[in-house]
Amino acid sequence: KNEVEQSPQNLTAQEGEFITINCSYSVGISALHWLQQHPGGGIVSLFMLSSGKKKHGRLIATINIQEKHSSLHITASHPRDSAVYICAVEKIGNQFYFGTGTSLTVIP
Amino acid sequence: EAEVAQSPRYKITEKSQAVAFWCDPISGHATLYWYRQILGQGPELLVQFQDESVVDDSQLPKDRFSAERLKGVDSTLKIQPAELGDSAMYLCASKPRAVNEQFFGPGTRLTVL
Numbered sequence: 001k002n003e004v005e006q007s008p009q010n011l012t013a014q015e016g017e018f019i020t021i022n023c024s025y026s027v028g029i030s031a032l033h034w035l036q037q038h039p040g041g042g043i044v045s046l047f048m049l050s051s052g053k054k055k056h057g058r059l060i061a062t063i064n065i066q067e068k069h070s071s072l073h074i075t076a077s078h079p080r081d082s083a084v085y086i087c088a089v090e091k092i093g094n095q096f097y098f099g100t101g102t103s104l105t106v107i108p
Numbered sequence: 109e110a111e112v113a114q115s116p117r118y119k120i121t122e123k124s125q126a127v128a129f130w131c132d133p134i135s136g137h138a139t140l141y142w143y144r145q146i147l148g149q150g151p152e153l154l155v156q157f158q159d160e161s162v163v164d165d166s167q168l169p170k171d172r173f174s175a176e177r178l179k180g181v182d183s184t185l186k187i188q189p190a191e192l193g194d195s196a197m198y199l200c201a202s203k204p205r206a207v208n209e210q211f212f213g214p215g216t217r218l219t220v221l
Contacts, residue, residue, distance in 0.1 A: 004150075031208045041145075041197050041215035048209050086150055090208055094139055095164060098150030 003027045006087050006099035013106050019074040021102045023087030026068065034061050034072050035086040037101065043086070046072070077106045110134045112213035114200050120219045126188035129216045133182070133202030139163075141210065142175055142185050143199040151199055157183060190220045 005024045013019050025032070034046040047054050047061040049070065054061050058077075063070040074081055087099040113132040121127050133140050138159055143151035154173065156164040160180035168175065172191070177183040187194055197217050201210040 033209070035212075041199070041217065043151075043199065043201075043212040045209050045211070088150075093163070094158075094203065094208075095156065096141070096153065096210065098143075098152070100148070100150045 002099070003097040004087055004089055004099040006102050008102060009100065010103045011105070013077050013104070015078060015106055015108050017077050017106075019077050019081075019104065019106075021072045021085050021087075021104070023070045023072070023099055024068060025070075025087075025089045025097075027089065027091060027097070029089040030092055031090045032063055032070050033088040033090065033096075034070075035088060037084040037086060039083075046085075074104075077104075079106045079108050082106050112200055112202050112211050114198075114213035114216055116216055117214060118217050118219075120221065121190050122221050123192055124189040126186065127190050127218065128187075129185045129198050129200075129218075131183045131185070131200030131213060133200070134204075134211055136204060137202035137211070138180075138205045139203040140177055140183050141199075141201045141203070142183070143201065145197040145199055145215075147196070154185070154198075187218075190218075192220050194218060195220045 007022050031050045037043045049063040058075045060073040082105050084101040084103050086101045140157040142154040145151045154168045155175045157177045175185045197215045199215045200213040203210045
């Protein structure tokens with residue numbers, strides 16, 4: 001059983017489209033993280049959320065603690081946004097559980 | 109800008125051989141994680157250190173895998189003997205004490221033939 005479920009698994013979009021990636025989790029958490037992984041493996045942290053909403057450039061992340069759900073939105077998508085986006089939850093004790101990732105391809 | 113260092117970046121080995129990966133976390137980061145990521149899946153925790161102590165190694169296959177962080181700084185992950193199913197990306201991450209954010213290294217991609 002996966003503590004973290006992401007959808008969709010794969011996503012192809014045209015440049016300029018608005019993109020939403022969803023994450024649901026089943027455990028109590030202290031924080032939720034959105035990560036970006038480019039081909040080659042490097043992972044960078046995009047957001048850390050414990051409530052509400054955060055925005056950074058064209059990226060927006062929201063979390064609903066009661067519903068145990070988070071979304072990552074990309075506005076005006078661009079080919080350079082093509083990557084795997086991973087949702088991870090952090091439990092008390094600094095233990096992290098990861099979703100399987102959403103592979104995004106943005107076509108020019 | 110400080111980064112988590114890992115070496116080697118790529119490793120090809122034959123099954124039954126021993127392999128070792130090294131991770132140097134960002135200076136001052138107390139928590140160090142080793143993850144295994146199979147292609148198409150999310151990272152899976154192998155072991156978590158707090159300083160030099162193991163906090164969680166429940167998912168570490170201890171018959172063949174070992175990990176140490178003797179001085180609470182850098183860490184080594186060893187596999188002996190390697191099996192075909194061990195082919196994956198091995199990621200190291202570190203986290204400072206008061207911040208809930210992990211910083212990932214570039215990973216070591218292991219191929220077992």
